[in-house]
Amino acid sequence: MATTVNPTIKDKDDLLIEDLGYDDHFHEHHDGDKYQSSFITTYIFSQDHKMIAKQFLITGMFWAIIGALMSLVFRLQLGFPDDSLAWLKPVLGKWIQLNAETGMGTLAPEFYYALVTMHGTIIVFFVLTAGLSGTFSNLLIPLQVGARDMASPLLNMLSYWFFFLAGVVMFASLFLSTGPFAGGWTAYPPLSALPQASSGSGAGMTLWVVSLVFFVVSVLLGGVNYITTVLNLRTKGMSMWRLPLTIWAFFITAIIGLLSFPVLVSGLLLIMFDRGLGTSFYLSEIFIGGQALDHVGGSPILYQHLFWFLGHPEVYIIILPAMGIVSEVLSVHARKPIFGYKAMVFSILAIAFLSFIVWAHHMFMSGVNPFISNFFVVFTLIIAVPSAVKVFNWIATLYGGNIRFNSASLFSIGFVSLFISGGLTGIFLGNSALDIQLHDTYFVVAHFHIVMGVAAFFGMFAGIYHWYPKMFGRFMNETLGRIHFWGTIAGSYAIFWPMHYLGMAGVPRRYYRFDTFDSFSHFTDMNQFITIAAIVVFALQVLFVINFFYSIWYGKKMTVKNPWQATTLEWTTPINVGHGNWEGNIPTVQRWAYDYGKDGHDFISQIEPLKEGEQTAH
């Protein structure tokens, strides 16, 4: 990694760091850098947070492609149920059933459900949790708080490798002869607990649980590290109120994860007990496969409580990092401070707190006492307030700005648009009376895909385009990035907007075909349209992947340290950051992260001391 900039030539930032920085004697330990001494310790078992971030990102991209391809297969089934899928036989094997006479290949219903289940599990956990939070928390926390690395680089490395292990197990489950788990990503028992109930509930479910337990270990190891790093390794002067919103978001996300993921594990453990040890936590009075089972006294609803105690915070684990990224990227490219910084922080805190007391809004129609639902309706709809505050603040950040349009800022604007569209439909679903009709219809599918699926992807894309130069020392191609953006936002709306109409017509989700009911069969054209839009959007993501990998080696080189003229600390590190992030001292922080356009300066870096008589109004 030859640096193009002569390290002896120092710019203003270097001088400031040399002058005001803090000498932690990091570079005096010159017994060789144990973190990056060989190919294996540099690229594979790396303990450098920047490399681990890239590992999370690329693994996440791998899973995103798998998850998206699965969705294409089931979209083909939904859009064109009577067309032959025989051409998929070489890939899907026995899951495509050939009609001996006509040669027509149909997707096996059990595999359709396996695809839907795996799509959800993979995108929610592997892509939007590990791929998003894992990537950017790792990359940005040490860089933006002014730390050499994470508090524990070893745990950080383990965090990635547990994620990898979870992935290996999940991937293996795809090739089981009984198929991967097919009971929905929520894995409600008894369907998930009884192998008699569904072929995927046999070995597929066992591997699903094992994989998720490894995954939770990964999240916890990562989360402990993120929290510790933010609390203990902030550089001198970096008070909590000077943290960029990205760090606030990652910090709170990690806390939510730490408090909620263990509950999922406990829920899954009880399922394993019911499956293997004959306990009856979730099972009662079941007659299946011609047999009455011995289980009595359990409640399937208990599982739903445990699952959603994670499941609901999980959606904020997904969306908060995206929100943090968007806040930062919008501010940098609008050349304005983020509007209402403190309100933004308090919104994050409020959302995080409320996310723990709204879980039963997923269960209004599950048979829980309707009286209890009253509380969950109230708390759920209160979340709309901090969410609305965030939206207004993003819009106000654009107001009066001098917006620089590029892929990163476009994806941030797109994020806000999607978050509005998807967030507003949450107001329908959170109201239990409306949920009677809308629960488990396509309205829900439209809601969560827009608000936490596509929106979180947009946050991720904004982050990738914005910090790509920091990760790889090069830029991604802008033209391709803009094509990617406009195609993806138009295409995503084309996919998910019509689903609101399906939901309003009462069409239930998780249907293998719609022509079994007259009530649900009016939308053949719409379903074909959605499928075609999905294929187009997928092609655009391929374009993104090409752009990503091409640019690693052939992208435009970064020639200045701070290409976006941003104030935060990561842009004071050298162009090709080595281990330890700063070459000499650690910078100390003199001001908050959002001094854009202040007192006639385009931007003032966080390391610049306050000038005499300067007002700090924020």
Place this chain on the structure above:
Amino acid sequence: MTALVVFLCLILFAIIIVQIGKVTELAAKIRGEEEVQDMANRRQASYSLIFMIVFLVACVVSGAYYKNYMLGYGPHESASEHGSSIDSLFSITLFFTGIVFFITQILLFYFAYKFRAQKGRKAAYISHNNTLELVWTGIPAIVMAYLVIGGLDVWNEVMPDVGPDDEFIEVEATGFQFAWQLRYPGPDGQLGTRDFRMIKEGVNPLGQDWSDVKNHDDFLPNELVLPVNQKVRVRITSRDVLHNFYLPHFRVKMDAVPGMPTYFIFTPTKTTEEYRQQLSKYPEYQVPSPADSEKQMWETFEYELACAELCGKGHYSMKKLVRIVSQEEYEQWLSTQSSYYLGNIKGTEYDPIQEATTSAPAPVVEEATPVTEEAAAPEH
């Protein structure tokens, strides 16, 4: 071969795209970075304005186009008493969220366009504005409070169980992989007790305890037939995994949970025939019916019972017909239904009462045992 050609085409396409990217980068070098960024700002800003207009217009137009299929916005009015309050709550929510949707989307893309970077212009330094922030925290809070109160009002009207003095018809729906089994209480108006251990496929699908006389007049019909304008309490149970009793036209939905009976109470307000008449006025339903080409679509309309909780590979096929009829027709239908016990159980080896009353079991019954079991076996 086709696969190869497609593959090559894709590769070619990818190369072309990458080349386009490269060319623009070169152009940027020639023109100068700043110039190019300036042009990008102008272009992308106008794209965002165009996108906003197309997007918002498409939202309205597509909504209008599909409205006659959507519950509550065309002929698909609610067919139950409580359903109309759910529909009006939906409309109120749509009204408020619609306003917010249009305002925020317009402001977002318009600001993006208006405040695009221009040479010689500087961004304003606005870090916060307490009054403004208070206003836009307060207004959503008030609107949400309004919607919450309206919603909970409806919810607490719809969901409570029947009181001791209420008059209602009780029916039972039991989900299993992959169908519904309906049960009516018969003339005594009471459903007999069940025990899942007594379930025997093809003989006793619900595990009814035949020693309970309340079971003796219960009947198990093939479709859900209910009289119009009478309160119905559906007792919802499951035999194996979770299911969900879903009547889209009546705004009824409730999980069926093994081991824990649930319920839903509703009052149908439109007979099947009335609903057909309502549909007949709309051109969307004046087309030949897929079910019967002699008839128009509205003529073959039926209410349907569906499953709305993933229950396995046959989840999408748990259909039962629902017919809402006048009181007279209902009574007539009731008179044609016969007790399951009398028709299938009484006098067989499964009848515990027979065993108790006759001291020596009749040999005929004993011989019948293997036959019945064999007959039931293939259904497993």
